[in-house]
Amino acid sequence: MKRARERLVSAYVDGEVTAEERRQVERWLREDPELQREYQELLQLRRLLRSLPPRPAPDDLESQVLSAALGRVEKRGWGRRQVVWAGVLVAAAAIALFPVVRDGLERLRASEPGTHAYTWQHAVHSAQDPLVDRAVLGVILTDATLDLLGERAGEEGR
């Protein structure tokens, strides 16, 4: 039960919950100080990860991995033909599974801006329009800013 709660809180932090689940999580957070603490830790972790600069992989990473793998294969005494067959099998499996894992790989590789990244940028730059309603923009922009920071109004200090 506790594990299920934690999973749902994690999904809540990522904005991947339904409206009903969101209400449920917000109720738990109000009632359960320990869960609230874990939630704050998740938020902090998320902020920390977002603030890390991207680091490019070393140019020779691929050759390092391949030579390490082949070295291990040679140590186990595999023959050349076995290595070739193993390679063919791995390639066939990769082709068969490609459609299934493509989305997952894409998500691992790419940053995953939520809709708030789009709406915040749009709201900030919409302010330049002469007929824009500034009060409406104020409401939208302040909400989008908190979403962007992974914060939710009315959760602390109340």
Add this chain to the structure above:
Amino acid sequence: MKEAFVLATALALVAGGPRGHDATTPVEVLRKAAEAPLRTDYEAVQVLTVPRAEGAETVRVVVWHRRPHSYRMEFLAPRRLAGRLLVDDGQFSWHYEPSLHLLIRGPSLALGVPPLAGAVARGAAVRLLGMDVVAGRPAYLVAVLPASGGPTRRLWVDRATGLVLKSEAWDSERGVYLTNTVIRVGFGTVPEELFRVPRYRGARTVELSGLPLKPDRLSQLARAAGFPVFAPSEVPEGFRYRGGGVAAFGGSRAVLLQYADGVTIVSLFQAPADRAASPPGGVAFRVGPVLARSYAAGLYRVLVWERRGVRFGAVGDAPVAVLRQFVVATDPDPSVEARRVAEVARKLGVPADRVADLRDQGLGFAQARAALEGHGWEAAGAPNRSTETWSLAEELERFVRLVRRSTVRRP
């Protein structure tokens, strides 16, 4: 809801009639509204109804405005938002969130404000529906109907100052989805101190940056971003490219192109797909060969799709039907682009470089053709430029067409 909106507008036409007031034209009223913040200081209490994921929410705020760009907004209700403060001193905006004891410094909303002349309601029909009274003040009631099928706005514009006292936005998919009403207003000098941010002892402070958009060429943006940038082959009727920039986007960067018809703004984001994944959730739908996802994000709608390794996102408060036109018109295939450039050049008997140059300025092919044929590309972007016809029959006909279109275009 649609019928109610049509009926209300028709009644306003019949009851108010534009001939009972002074001889101001609809576009003059609109221009006066756009320029009011540059001419007027005021304090007002406003009630807004804004769309949220869970339904509409009513928000009550008090605002202070000091010429030209200083703005302060305090949230009074609902309880969740009460005490929130937004102060814009013309250089930065400051947002204080009391429940989180958090102060956020962001870009000023006045950054890069373009010249007003000619920018108002380009590509829209503007109608003066009559006179009304809001917050005890006489006001012009103006309707702005974009040619693109984007949201229709009704604005109640203070006759004396031009301040917008009430506004409504309506579209064929959501009905009336946004309202903002001034319930109390006072004019006069507003003290400068109101636009200084109070010191909040112990508050966490976060800074967000955002650069103003510039009317840069796409090739300039591509150089700044480090990846190719593509202009849509066509843009919705009345829209034109108004500027772009490179924006921080999650952990990566994206190019943002903005298109506007003078009433509605649409932002078109582009980034390499392997650097920016689709947001989770959303509703998937197919537009020709493209699988797009649609997200309801409160006031805004967000459409995200991938084509040929480029992640695109279109954002705005326009109906999905308008945003879909951007999905249709984005094919980042250089050979397709080159072929179309060559076709237009051959048909018009001009060098391909001239067509490519206009595309680099963000024009759609129809706009580029119009520019090269000597009609001026703005004409192509705005075939129904702001008109000021006061015919009741024409007004009703227009609304009937809008309602009919809505039944066809519902996604």
